[in-house]
Amino acid sequence: MREHGGNLDLAQQRFGGRAEDWIDLSTGINRVPYPVGEVSMRAWSALPSRAEIDALHQAARHAYRTSAPLVAMGGAQAAIQLLPQLAPPGRVHILAPTYNEYAGVLSAAGWDVEEVGEFDALAGADLAIVVNPNNPGGGRHSPKDLATLLPRVGRLVIDESFADAVPQLSLASEADRPGLLVLRSFGKFYGLAGLRLGFAIGSSTDIAKLAAASGPWPISGAAIAIGCRALRDEAWAEATCARLARDCVRLDAMAQSQGWRLVGGTPLFRLYQTPDALAAQEKLARGQIWSRIFAQEPTWLRLGLPGSEAEWSRFAEVLAR
Numbered sequence: 001m002r003e004h005g006g007n008l009d010l011a012q013q014r015f016g017g018r019a020e021d022w023i024d025l026s027t028g029i030n031r032v033p034y035p036v037g038e039v040s041m042r043a044w045s046a047l048p049s050r051a052e053i054d055a056l057h058q059a060a061r062h063a064y065r066t067s068a069p070l071v072a073m074g075g076a077q078a079a080i081q082l083l084p085q086l087a088p089p090g091r092v093h094i095l096a097p098t099y100n101e102y103a104g105v106l107s108a109a110g111w112d113v114e115e116v117g118e119f120d121a122l123a124g125a126d127l128a129i130v131v132n133p134n135n136p137g138g139g140r141h142s143p144k145d146l147a148t149l150l151p152r153v154g155r156l157v158i159d160e161s162f163a164d165a166v167p168q169l170s171l172a173s174e175a176d177r178p179g180l181l182v183l184r185s186f187g188k189f190y191g192l193a194g195l196r197l198g199f200a201i202g203s204s205t206d207i208a209k210l211a212a213a214s215g216p217w218p219i220s221g222a223a224i225a226i227g228c229r230a231l232r233d234e235a236w237a238e239a240t241c242a243r244l245a246r247d248c249v250r251l252d253a254m255a256q257s258q259g260w261r262l263v264g265g266t267p268l269f270r271l272y273q274t275p276d277a278l279a280a281q282e283k284l285a286r287g288q289i290w291s292r293i294f295a296q297e298p299t300w301l302r303l304g305l306p307g308s309e310a311e312w313s314r315f316a317e318v319l320a321r
Contacts, residue, residue: 003100003295005302006193011290023311024304025284026292028135028162028269030240031307033191034230043221056224059231060199064184065167068176069207072219072227076161076185076198077101082213083127084109086181086206087155090126095119097296098131099159119145126154132169133162136271136294136302138264143171150180157181161198164189165241165267175201188268189240190230197223244268247305250312258319260301269304277301287318 005026008019023031056072064070073079080101089110094102096115107113111127119141122128128149133140150156160182163170175182181202187193197219200210211218219227230236244267251270252262260272260280274280277293280301284291292302306312 005292005304008290011285011288015285015288017288021288023289023306023314025306025315026290026302027188027193027304028266029188029193029304030191030244030268031305031311032240032243034226034233034236036192036226037229039222039225043225046221048217048219048221048224052221052224053219056219056227056231059228060184063231063237064170064172064199064201066172066175066201068172068174068201069204070175070199070201071207071211071214072223073198073200073210073214074196074218075187075193076159076183078196078214078218079183079198079200079210080105080159082210083157084111085213086209087126090154091124092127092129093122093125093153094129095122095131095134097137098129099135099161102129102159119149122149123152127157128153128155129157129159131159131161133166133266134264135162135266136264136269136292136300138266138269138271140166140169143169143174146171147174150177153179155179155181157183159183161185161188162266162268164237165244172201176203178203178205181206186227186230189237192226192230195223195226196220197227241267244305251303251305254316254319255303263300265302269302272301272303273299274301275299283321284318287314287321289315289318 008022008024057070060070091112092106094115103113156179158171160170172182184199186197187195248267255272260274263273264271277299281291281293294300306315
């Protein structure tokens with residue numbers, strides 16, 4: 001497995017403790033998850049029906065403000081795994097540094113992968129990939145700028161896994177344009193990554209290919225039931241966006257007290273420059289708080305946002321040691 005956040009098993013091996021003892025801030029997953037509520041026994045015991053899957057698709061269109069074709073999948077990662085099936089191998093340009101699964105998946109499928117550091121360098125590729133907002137740096141591109149790139153590439157994939165809290169960045173409403181594919185993650189914003197739910201939004205041709213490759217039951221009945229409920233809960237989404245905005249200010253102030261400088265992030269995670277990220281990670285880990293560091297950038301420390309007040313208090317206590 002490539003390097004990712006959420007590798008709590010590594011933290012346990014090095015510092016001990018049970019998984020439930022740790023506060024895992026190494027991911028960008030909301031630590032105040034959507035209240036799942038009751039899930040019917042039928043959702044667990046019966047195969048999902050076509051009508052139930054269609055209802056989930058309608059809920060996703062409502063949440064993402066789009067009328068474009070879409071398909072539910074086992075997280076955005078499931079769509080990434082199937083990208084090579086949309087076209088024969090060619091040249092792919094990935095705006096980097098970013099989520100590392102794209103390069104690995106496409107390279108293994110025979111694509112000529114080039115990671116580029118400038119937006120304009122994406123032009124001319126058979127496939128261009130932009131994570132917006134980016135992970136881990138949080139860089140953002142306006143829908144207008146992204147749309148201007150579309151005629152200059154064969155296909156444009158926009159990964160909007162962290163866009164729920166900044167919906168003004170989304171191109172989902174235009175995803176039915178030929179050559180545009182938008183990926184959305186359910187688990188991050190709704191704090192239910194273990195549910196394994198995400199969506200691909202795009203042209204009817206691309207969505208039909210992805211749906212066929214995914215098989216007849218790509219998601220569980222429980223994912224459908226919870227997804228339908230959450231995606232239509234506008235009040236919860238609005239309150240969560242407001243809370244995340246406040247919590248970012250709170251976390252940034254605490255990090256600044258340690259001499260860490262904010263260099264990027266989204267409403268779901270923050271990226272700080274530190275004198276020594278490994279030392280900072282180990283300090284937090286001794287208090288059983290896990291963070292993410294990067295081998296290629298030894299000063300970078302990425303933190304998700306604590307959830308409950310108990311987590312915030314423990315985080316402050318560990319920082320003060």
